[in-house]
Amino acid sequence: MKTYSPFKSGKVRELYDIGDSLIMVCTDRISAFDEILKEPIPEKGAVLNKMSKFWFDFTKDIVPNHMISIDTKDMPEFFQQPQFEGRSMKAQKLTMLPVECIVRGYITGSGWESYQKTGKVCGIELPSGLQECAQLPEPIFTPSTKAPVGEHDQNISMAEGAVWLDKFFPGKGAEYMEKLSQLTLALYKKCAAYAKERGILIADTKFEFGLDDKGQFVLGDEILTPDNSRFWPAKGYQPGQGQPSYDKQFVRDYLKAHPTDILPKDIVGKTIGKYKEAYELLTGKAFA
Secondary structure (H helix, E strand, O other), rough: OOOOOEEEEOOEEEEEEEEOEEEEEEEOOOEEEEEOOOOOOOOOOHHHHHHHHHHHHHHHOOOOOOEEEEEEEOHHHHHHHHHHHOOOEEEEEOOOOOEEEEEEOOOOHHHHHHHHHHHHEEEEEEOOOOOOOOEEEEEEEOEEEOOOOOOOOOOOOHHHHHHHOOOOOOOOOHHHHHHHHHHHHEEEEEEEHHHOOEEEEEEEEEEEEOOOOOOEEEOOOOOOOOOOOOEOOOOOOOOOOOOOOOOHHHHHHHHHOOOOOOOHHHHHHHHHHHHHHHHHHHHHOOOO
């Protein structure tokens, strides 16, 4: 049996090159404040993998995505081992665009902090008098640079994004930023409307895109998981205060109150419980 080693290890995923495509493996690692914590969250990788599959299928009418299969039978024999089962995705190779496509439908987190100081979020002027966690009149696109592991992403305006992308794709920066904005907002609006019907408010999220060998935009990485999104229960939603969540914010809040890089067992258990509940609400299926 041919063996494989990851050519790239991210905060959560490990990437394997199998020649004509990639295998993305979702680990149980969890990061917060750009740091990988020592304590993993058992089953987390499988939840993220299955949730991404659900959303990739749901959004393929808006933009193609890189998913080929999450069935290990469609992968080399090496990946047909227990440690890869349920958490692996065979994916199309792309030239990734170095931009985090962040979209905000509600004002919270760093956006709320910025708004309190300046009335703006990432340079975008917002109406006065908004409360914490209020829904915005329209979702806003607030991109950032895609930084390597261990470094911090930097918020960028559309103009700054055009200059940034021109470094990698000369003469294409402005065109690509406009396309990223259009796709990001279209994806968010469709998915947020669906999630609300299922009892979840998507406060914000991020997408990543790449180009295929024909130069077409393709959605990659992960999509709308509790690791890269803020999911709030629709029931009991009340602006003017922080919201309970189904996502990684639960871990961030714990770490703010108890600085550590090792999560206690009860926090680990509650975290995976929230992830599974989000999956089941959104997909309508029990997590197996």
